[in-house]
Amino acid sequence: MDHFADRLADAVRAKGNSVSVGLDPRWELLPKELRLRHGNSDLSSVASAYEEFCNRVIDIVAPLVPVVKAQSAFYEAAGPDAWAALSRILERARQRGLLTIWDGKRNDIAATAAAYAETAFGGALIDGRRHPVLDADAATVNPYLGRDAVEPFLEGAARDGRGVFVLVRTSNPGARQFQDLDCSGRPLFIRVAEAVGAWSREARGRSGFGSVGAVVGATYPAELAALRSVLPAVWFLIPGYGAQGGSAAGTGPAFGDDGLGAVVNSSRGIISSFDPQARDWEASIEAATKQTISDLAAATSMARLADKRAVGL
Amino acid sequence: MDHFADRLADAVRAKGNSVSVGLDPRWELLPKELRLRHGNSDLSSVASAYEEFCNRVIDIVAPLVPVVKAQSAFYEAAGPDAWAALSRILERARQRGLLTIWDGKRNDIAATAAAYAETAFGGALIDGRRHPVLDADAATVNPYLGRDAVEPFLEGAARDGRGVFVLVRTSNPGARQFQDLDCSGRPLFIRVAEAVGAWSREARGRSGFGSVGAVVGATYPAELAALRSVLPAVWFLIPGYGAQGGSAAGTGPAFGDDGLGAVVNSSRGIISSFDPQARDWEASIEAATKQTISDLAAATSMARLADKRAVGL
Numbered sequence: 001m002d003h004f005a006d007r008l009a010d011a012v013r014a015k016g017n018s019v020s021v022g023l024d025p026r027w028e029l030l031p032k033e034l035r036l037r038h039g040n041s042d043l044s045s046v047a048s049a050y051e052e053f054c055n056r057v058i059d060i061v062a063p064l065v066p067v068v069k070a071q072s073a074f075y076e077a078a079g080p081d082a083w084a085a086l087s088r089i090l091e092r093a094r095q096r097g098l099l100t101i102w103d104g105k106r107n108d109i110a111a112t113a114a115a116y117a118e119t120a121f122g123g124a125l126i127d128g129r130r131h132p133v134l135d136a137d138a139a140t141v142n143p144y145l146g147r148d149a150v151e152p153f154l155e156g157a158a159r160d161g162r163g164v165f166v167l168v169r170t171s172n173p174g175a176r177q178f179q180d181l182d183c184s185g186r187p188l189f190i191r192v193a194e195a196v197g198a199w200s201r202e203a204r205g206r207s208g209f210g211s212v213g214a215v216v217g218a219t220y221p222a223e224l225a226a227l228r229s230v231l232p233a234v235w236f237l238i239p240g241y242g243a244q245g246g247s248a249a250g251t252g253p254a255f256g257d258d259g260l261g262a263v264v265n266s267s268r269g270i271i272s273s274f275d276p277q278a279r280d281w282e283a284s285i286e287a288a289t290k291q292t293i294s295d296l297a298a299a300t301s302m303a304r305l306a307d308k309r310a311v312g313l
Numbered sequence: 314m315d316h317f318a319d320r321l322a323d324a325v326r327a328k329g330n331s332v333s334v335g336l337d338p339r340w341e342l343l344p345k346e347l348r349l350r351h352g353n354s355d356l357s358s359v360a361s362a363y364e365e366f367c368n369r370v371i372d373i374v375a376p377l378v379p380v381v382k383a384q385s386a387f388y389e390a391a392g393p394d395a396w397a398a399l400s401r402i403l404e405r406a407r408q409r410g411l412l413t414i415w416d417g418k419r420n421d422i423a424a425t426a427a428a429y430a431e432t433a434f435g436g437a438l439i440d441g442r443r444h445p446v447l448d449a450d451a452a453t454v455n456p457y458l459g460r461d462a463v464e465p466f467l468e469g470a471a472r473d474g475r476g477v478f479v480l481v482r483t484s485n486p487g488a489r490q491f492q493d494l495d496c497s498g499r500p501l502f503i504r505v506a507e508a509v510g511a512w513s514r515e516a517r518g519r520s521g522f523g524s525v526g527a528v529v530g531a532t533y534p535a536e537l538a539a540l541r542s543v544l545p546a547v548w549f550l551i552p553g554y555g556a557q558g559g560s561a562a563g564t565g566p567a568f569g570d571d572g573l574g575a576v577v578n579s580s581r582g583i584i585s586s587f588d589p590q591a592r593d594w595e596a597s598i599e600a601a602t603k604q605t606i607s608d609l610a611a612a613t614s615m616a617r618l619a620d621k622r623a624v625g626l
Contacts, residue, residue, distance in 0.1 A: 026424065027439050040440045073421055073428035077437045079446050080397035087393070107418050107455055108386055109485035110557075111339065115386035124390045126340050127353045133392050142420055144457045144480060148487030167457060172422035174461030181496040181504055188501065191494055244423075 001161030003205030004138060005213075005235060008163065009260055011066035011099050016309035017293045017302055018259075020067035020101065020237070022267025023057060023089060024074050025050040029272040031281040047081035050074075054089045057271055060282055062096035064289050069237075069265050070136075072104035087134050094135075101237065102136035105167060109149050117156035138163030140215055140237070143192050150199065157211045158203050163235070164212050166196045168227060171217025171240025189223065193230045200234045207260070208233050215239065216254065218246025218264065225253035228261075236262045242269030242292070248299035259304035266292050314474030316518030317451060318526075318548060321476065322573055324379035324412050329622035330606045330615055331572075333380035333414065333550070335580025336370060336402060337387050338363040342585040344594040360394035363387075367402045370584055373599050375409035377606065382550075382578050383449075385417035400447050407448075414550065415449035418480060422462050430469035451476035453528055453550070456505050463512070470524045471516050476548070477525050479509045481540060484530025484553025502536065506543045513547045520573070521546050528552065529567065531559025531577065538566035541574075549575045555582030555605070561612035572617035579605050 001007075012018040027035065027046055030053055038049035058068065075086040090100045106116040118124050120139035123132035141153050143166050153164045169179060169189045179189040193214060200210025213235035216224050224238070236254045240246040241264050254262035266288075273288035274281040297303040314320070325331040340348065340359055343366055351362035371381065388399040403413045419429040431437050433452035436445035454466050456479050466477045482492060482502045492502040506527060513523025526548035529537050537551070549567045553559040554577050567575035579601075586601035587594040610616040 024425070026428075027437075040442075043437060043439075043444045043446075046437070046439055046444075071421075071425055071428075073419070073425045073432070076396075077428040077432045077446060079437070079444070080393050080400070083389075083396045084393035105420050105455075106386070107420075108384075109483060112337075112384055112386045115339075115384075115390040119386070119390045124340075124356060124359070124392070126356075126359055129353075131356050131359075131392070133356075133390060142418075142455050142457055144455055144491060145483045145485055146487035146490035146492070148485050149483070170422060170458045170462070172458055172461050174459035177459035177508070178457060178501070178505065179459070181501065183494040183496055183501070188491070188494065188496070192491065195490065 004157060004161055004163035004211045005209035006205035006207045007137070007161065008099060008235060008263070009207040009209065012260060013305060013309065015064065015066040016306035017065060017297065018263045018305070019065045019289070019293050019296065020069045020263050020265040021057065021061045021065055021270050021289060022069050022071060022265050023054045024071040024267040024271065025053055026074060029276065031274070031278070032276045033279065043079035044081045046078045047085050050078060050082055051085040051089060055092055056282060057285060058089070058093050058096055058098065060286050061289050062098055064293065067099045067101060067263055068093050069101040069103050071267070072102060090134055090136055099137040101138045101140065101165070102134050103140045105140050105142045107142035107145050107149060109145060113149050114152040117152040120153070121156040121162045122160045136162070138165060140165045140167065142167050143195070147195065147199070154199060154212065162211070165215050165237040166192070166212060168193050168196060168214040169216045169220050169223050171219045171244055171246065175217065175220070190226070190230060193227050197231045197234060204233065209235050209261070213237055218251050219244055221247070221250030221253070224250065228253050238262055238264045242266045248295045251296065252300045255301040257301060259301045264296055317470060317474055317476035317524045318522035319518040319520045320450070320474065321412060321548060321576070322520040322522065325573060326618060326622065328377065328379040329619035330378060330610065331576045331618065332378045332602070332606050332609065333382045333576050333578040334370065334374045334378055334583050334602060335382050335384060335578050336367045337384040337580040337584065338366055339387060342589060344587065344591070345589045346592065356392035357394045359391045360398050363391060363395055364398040364402060368405055369595060370598060371402070371406050371409055371411065373595055374602050375411055377602050380412045380414060380576055381406050382414040382416050384580070385415060403447055403449055412450045414451045414453065414478070415447050416453045418453050418455045420455035420458050420462060422458060426462050427465040430465040433466070434469040434475045435473045449475070451478060453478045453480065455480050456508070460508065460512070467512060467525065475524070478528050478550040479505070479525060481506050481509060481527040482529045482533050482536050484532045484557055484559065488530065488533070503539070503543060506540050510544045510547060513544070517546065522548050522574070526550055531564050532557055534560070534563030534566070537563065541566050551575055551577045555579045561608045564609065565613045568614040570614055572614045577609055
């Protein structure tokens with residue numbers, strides 16, 4: 001498989017935007033007709049409702065955006081059938097030409113980290129044979145444990161053409177508590193960013209970007225701008241846009257002049273853009289996706305991607 | 314349900330030791346007869362082998378130790394059937410009187426963190442009704458995102474009598490990269506520990522310990538001793554003992570004079586203590602568990618627990 005950073009750049013260019021749609025199903029926010037049809041008697045019913053909903057979202061957004069990101073927590077909370085559904089949902093997304101990000105923020109050491117990397121990427125190795133589990137194109141990882149704990153993800157990414165997005169600045173209000181601690185003159189999140197930059201430089205694709213990216217919340221535009229200068233050739237995965245309060249303009253510094261370099265994720269703003277009672281929820285998801293693309297294009301150099309696409313570049 | 318710290322103290326006193334056995338199944342380390350019987354054709358076979366193995370381990374260690382800790386990664390890597398097996402394995406452990414720790418090192422924000430806490434503790438809330446998923450007594454959590462991201466775990470723990478172990482000093486060789494960064498005169502892991510101490514003081518049980526504990530690797534005995542002075546009334550969960558290189562004597566400072574305060578986990582040293590070809594693997598697990606208990610008792614004040622138990626205190 002080609003280098004992840006190149007596959008991402010190609011996908012972004014092909015769609016003319018770099019929006020990621022979050023596949024983060026929550027029962028109370030699903031369309032009511034879908035909830036009624038599947039029922040709420042047990043978690044298996046919830047899992048089947050999640051799967052139908054996510055499949056519809058995928059079919060709606062696949063012609064529009066390059067990436068989907070699945071938040072692991074919502075599938076785990078809905079029990080084993082939802083975990084099984086997640087792997088089928090990611091498979092469907094791949095079949096529709098989408099790049100898939102498993103947002104699990106995993107972190108552990110040695111053989112345990114290797115097991116997470118297998119879950120995310122190449123699959124479990126049983127007596128010499130690989131058995132895919134999630135088979136995602138990229139995964140999110142927490143850096144607190146240090147490089148050796150991230151290593152199995154880097155190895156899996158290098159071997160299988162996958163990407164790793166390391167948490168640098170998260171989008172929550174409390175991110176500052178530890179991430180802003182002054183570490184000998186520079187805040188912790190900048191220290192983490194410096195390490196991410198080094199890891200990313202070890203495996204660059206022809207696009208110039210590395211297979212290791214950074215998670216940077218849209219809710220911290222000043223920090224996002226600072227991080228772009230520390231990390232010039234690193235893909236940013238940007239959560240926190242829209243429902244969490246991040247603005248389109250705030251993501252601007254994350255984009256290069258050519259419109260590459262940042263993937264902006266929207267979850268609730270797209271997949272919960274409708275009144276659950278409404279029957280036209282699919283039209284609402286499509287409209288919200290298009291609106292997200294045009295809002296970001298209006299405020300950032302992402303617009304250049306669409307321009308180039310229009311003239312066939 | 315009673316306060317987690319008290320339930321843990323009671324369980325430790327009742328067994329006369331504070332050893333946790335790691336339920337971390339890995340295919341290549343399972344007894345060969347078990348692998349042959351279940352077969353390796355697909356991940357469902359692997360999952361059923363894991364379940365039989367873990368059930369046997371539980372039955373062997375339940376009379377001996379107070380706690381088991383299941384490493385989430387190994388179940389996730391073996392696919393959805395193994396994830397389903399994990400919840401049954403934890404249920405069996407509870408039925409055998411063991412306290413259960415879900416070692417998932419989860420971390421995320423807002424509703425997502427709440428979904429992880431539901432997975433760990435009280436279960437998914439669907440139309441006002443709770444559906445248990447893992448229903449563990451405690452869970453491990455990564456602190457990088459800050460207090461608001463840990464909050465849903467603290468709330469779940471308070472409501473349901475559960476415990477949260479926050480990563481402070483991990484057991485891997487690379488832990489120093491970020492955890493030792495100098496944050497205005499004190500290393501990051503001490504800063505995290507100070508926060509953990511504050512969170513823990515908010516919800517103390519009658520034992521004096523809080524429901525929030527700290528993960529501190531046995532592989533860093535000096536840091537472990539330093540952390541005990543920062544966190545006098547916090548349960549430590551100590552990985553890295555045995556196979557990873559942590560010594561029994563090195564865990565000594567984690568224990569109070571009464572033998573309480575620390576849970577020492579051993580995974581490979583117990584559940585992979587046998588030659589996979591051997592037929593007497595169950596006897597080996599039992600012997601390794603007893604050896605772990607006696608090694609720790611010989612080197613730490615944990616011995617006082619057994620003394621008190623012997624005289625009926």
